[in-house]
Amino acid sequence: MRYAQILSSGGYVPERLMTNAEFDRLLGESVGDWLVENVGIRERHFMAEDQTTSDLAVAAAQVALERAGLEPTDLDRIIVATDTPDYLSPATAAVVHAKLGARRAGVFDVNSACAGWVIALDIAAKTLVTEPDERFVLVIGAYGMSRFLDWGDKKTVTLFADGAGAVVVGAGSQPGWLATAMTAAGEYHDALGIYTGGVFRPASLANLERHGPPTVQFVRKFPATFNTEQWPPLIERVLAKANAATGTRLGPDDVDRYYFTQVNLRTLEATMAALGQPLEKTHWIMDKWGYTGSACIPMALDDAIAQGKGPTPGSLVLFCASGGGIALAASLWRWR
Template sequence: MFRNARIVSTGSYAPENIVPNSYFDKTLNTNVSDWLEEVVQIKERRWVSENQTTSDLCYEAAINCLKNGNISASDVDLIIIATDTPDFISPSTAAIVQDKLKATNAGTFDINSACAGFVTALDIGAKYIRADKQYNNVLVIGGYAMSRHLNKSDKKTVTLFADGAGAVLLQSVDSEDAGFLASELKSMGQYNGYMGVYAGGTAQPVDVNAIENHDHKLKFVNRFPKEINPTTWSEMALTLNERLGVQSDDVDMYFITQLNINSIWEMLDILDVPKEKAHTIMHHYGYTGSACIPMAFHDAWEKKLVKPGDLIYFIGSGGGLAFASAAFRL
């Protein structure tokens, strides 16, 4: 029999603290609501409370996912967390979540490929199951608490970025037709200096100068070429099509990084598929980075917009630049 990894449940969590666009009209002393709602279609977002961390968000999403999958934390063999807003530089956020869940039989590690992280982690988790029979239940979580790293006076970032977590449970299955089908990773490292949180690592430990320069906050340093995301996303989708022997319209749903809805629509236009094939949630949750794709997937799963047998493409991109795609048959 062919051993594969299948998505059997999903989970999601967003903080209770809702931040409407009107908040920024006041704090920035300018009307940003019209642009946010009309151009990027974000109406509100969630930010963590003073005492919440990324591990708290991931824990709640994991509990939701395990409940929906009807398995206990002790049945989890591996926890992979994708985040670039960890609780600490060390130890890993996954180890903290393992302790909070009491998932005593699970190995753990974090990955950081920015907002492409969840799809990258999904790829890794599926291959663990395919390669090694001791891994039968792998919990993959995307977590994001970027509000902790926002310069609240920077109009370019503060209105877009938000917090949340999404999770999926991968489970071993003997099937060539259901589960993980194909994937691809790409990087354009020449853009590593364009956007990021540049203080806190070995290149620039957080000190007085880093704080004064806001290097410990998220910074857009240079504008990315507008066409990079839709062009690369569509190329990756076409590569999956070729590998699987399908057409773009055969894909039942696309889950894409949700920073700019116009880039998503441009990608769908390139593929010549209707807008309805990309489920979006940024309208009420803002841009949740490595959490946005699993949060959108959970929302579609809960609303029964996806069903067993559907062909699903996950395509993510993030700072670095990093890109990841994965195809699954539900």
């Protein structure tokens, strides 16, 4: 039997720091206290003018590869999860391929907004289980949303930030990946996103004059409690799938570490309470790095490991994500 295991992690946070106090001055009103109380964000980082999403991805990937003891030429596939690509086409994974020098690897992007990295991780796991000639897949979540911000819109500019996280997934003889569950609420596809630049609204001169440049925007509201209502049943589903596949009786208490989309600290607190789990089982980074979308879960994993709070050998790890669309995914792993 072949199994997929997470071998290493890596993360990258760009240097440029912007605090809540700076946004207070920029916007001409106090937003910092509200952000801390309601979201948990105190500061965030943005990429430099000469950086792109692929640069962030490469920086995180290099750390993960070094920790795994691998060279870029050892990779069989590179999957980049992002909705802020370098180009509309080709894939940002191809740019990462060139910058890393990973000449053997196949490449593709996954765009499920902020749920993309968990979905990419599932694809990597299933690839290694079913493809006997492949051994190592690099899975990167990368986010360069600062390029799509309206700096006068306090609802978005104070939340989003840039960064990248990566893991190397390898084929092994012991179970790592156990199950993945996905769902969606497509009726909210037009609620939050970047709606200029694709086929729906091409970036023509007429559209740019009418709608402005491509920017991330909240078009209409979706329920504030959406994640706290949807994550627990999704977690129950992935645990049930793992139990059916392995003959176990795992429940929320058996999970040692939970890593969630880092959009809101209050949501993490409410979800853990709904699951009956202590807050110490999860980890958050939005306080210091803002909201980094498809990169936030691997960044949280890597930060927890760096702080000595990460998973230990044999522990159960659950990743749970949601993103614009709305796409949702949860994946359960046994740590090697």
